[in-house]
Amino acid sequence: MLLQPVWSFLLGHSSLLRSPFFPVFFSLSVYLTFCLPFLLLDLLSCRWNLVRRYKLQSQSSVSWASVRNCLALTLYNHLIFIFPLTVLNWYLRPVLLPLEAPLLPHLLAQVLVCLLLFDFQSFIWHLAHHKVPWLYRTFHKLHHTYTSTSALTAEYSGAWETLSLGLFAAANPLLLGCHPLTEMVFFIVNIWLSVEDHCGYDLPWATHRLIPFGLYGGSRHHDLHHLKSKYNYAPYFTHWDRLAGTLYMED
Numbered sequence: 338m339l340l341q342p343v344w345s346f347l348l349g350h351s352s353l354l355r356s357p358f359f360p361v362f363f364s365l366s367v368y369l370t371f372c373l374p375f376l377l378l379d380l381l382s383c384r385w386n387l388v389r390r391y392k393l394q395s396q397s398s399v400s401w402a403s404v405r406n407c408l409a410l411t412l413y414n415h416l417i418f419i420f421p422l423t424v425l426n427w428y429l430r431p432v433l434l435p436l437e438a439p440l441l442p443h444l445l446a447q448v449l450v451c452l453l454l455f456d457f458q459s460f461i462w463h464l465a466h467h468k469v470p471w472l473y474r475t476f477h478k479l480h481h482t483y484t485s486t487s488a489l490t491a492e493y494s495g496a497w498e499t500l501s502l503g504l505f506a507a508a509n510p511l512l513l514g515c516h517p518l519t520e521m522v523f524f525i526v527n528i529w530l531s532v533e534d535h536c537g538y539d540l541p542w543a544t545h546r547l548i549p550f551g552l553y554g555g556s557r558h559h560d561l562h563h564l565k566s567k568y569n570y571a572p573y574f575t576h577w578d579r580l581a582g583t584l585y586m587e588d
Contacts, residue, residue, distance in 0.1 A: 344438035344518050351434055357427035361420045371532040375488035391538045393560040397485035407489035414499045439516040451509040451523045458505040460571040484563050491535040534559040561585055
């Protein structure tokens, strides 16, 4: 079993995995780690045209004020809202850690299904929050503060948006009965794709360039949503926007 050594290593730190602090530590550390390379690109793009050529909005730049605001709101949401809920979940649903790792094909299939489910849920949620003016004004408008996206704007949102989308992400592995390792891999992939969506760069190795036939929108797709908010509501894939007639892609 290819994944057994990885899972055995993690089981050696089972006290950490069972801790109510772990989910917040895990999500924050993964998120900030993924944001860091793009923050370095933002610094370089001010001085290096080779980097700036890959910016989706080349005339824009990331200010330290926006970095500070995004970090402050992310930390606030995690400490004030997410942490108490993870403690409640830890109390009501003890963490079960099986001795055996999942099979690799099983893990990959379940991660893909979780992503597709989250993409659909987020599409419906996002569409509703743009089509109903009260929902947009009250909850979603904050996320659209920045029309030029950067990595840290991925989690620049209010408590309702953070918690509702977080609920979708947490519920899908539970509904599918995923192994804890599968759940962790899904969270890592989901956080990466969200950060990449908002990074503000169209890099040669970006996910949307690796997946053929325009099935995946990626950073170009989501950057256009922040510019033209009537289009591109799905976070990752393009099929729901195609079916709904809300897909917009520049040539």
